[in-house]
Structures are given as C-alpha cells and as structure tokens.
Amino acid sequence: MDKIRKRNLSVGVICLGLAVIGYANSGNNGWFYFVGLLAMAFAILFLLMALNKQSRFVVELKTEKMPEEVLENVENYLVKELKFKLKDYKGTLVYQKGDGFWLQKKCVLVDTSQNQLVHIEAWVSAIWQNENDFTGYVGTFPKKRLKKQVERLMARIE
Known part of the structure; x- marks a missing residue:
C-alpha cells in the first residue's frame, strides 16, 4: 500500500x-x-x-505524425481551446487547469520522446489530496469531463 x-x-x-x-x-x-x-x-x-485503484488515465498511441506536429496539436487543443497552462508538477512539465483549491486541478502529461509513440496521462487532484482515482467516486464529474477531453485530444493526434 x-x-x-x-x-x-x-x-x-x-x-x-x-x-x-x-x-x-x-x-x-x-x-x-x-x-x-x-x-x-x-x-x-x-x-x-x-480503496481507489488507479489514479491516472494512461494511454499510449501510435501515430504517423512527427513529435513536433503532435505537440503542436496538443498545444492548439489544450492551451488555446481549453485554456490549460503548462506548469511544473513534481519536476515534470504538464498541462494544468484549475488550482486544486476552488476547482479540482486537472493535469495532462504528453510524452513524445519515443518516435511515433505518444504517451498520455491524465489525472485530477484537489488541495486536500494528491490524485483522485480515475475510476472511483471522488470527483466524478471533473474526471468524466477530463477523460472526454483526453479522448478528443487522442482523436486529433491519431
């Protein structure tokens, strides 16, 4: 544990x-x-x-696009459309929306370091805890919304 x-x-x-x-x-x-x-x-x-099991929604995508093109699509969707900001989260740059106090913090990590393979992680957290289980009961609506946003991002990357 x-x-x-x-x-x-x-x-x-x-x-x-x-x-x-x-x-x-x-x-x-x-x-x-x-x-x-x-x-x-x-x-x-x-x-x-x-009792929560998995705190992050994790997916790996194969794509024919170059890493720069993938990151441009991610930037256009997350930053320009959804108003996420690029922030440091425990030493890693992630796209984040909300501060975890008034609104639950939604984070998306996109890694394009492996050629033609995109690794995406998404999670929700609040000020009184680190990361919510993605399949659990706590923060159900923000998690559903974030999962739909990540699925739309995946469609843009593929």
Missing part, C-alpha cells in the same frame, strides 16, 4: 472514531451531533479514497 493510501486510510479511521465520539456525546448537545455527522462524512470520503 502506497503512502497516500495509508494516509487516507489513517485519516478515515480517525474521522470514524471522531464520529463515534460525537454521536455518543450528542445526547444533550446538538453541537456534538453536528461534529459527529461531519466526521462521518469525512470518514466515508477518506476511506473511499483509500
């Missing part, structure tokens, strides 16, 4: 404990009931994130 999953599991268990304590003490005080309810919501969220 990787570090992120362990952290999410630990936080989920702690929130579950807080939820139990909040409910146990909620007899005379509505504040404890609210805290217990909130802790239960976070417990469910973090436990679901701990």
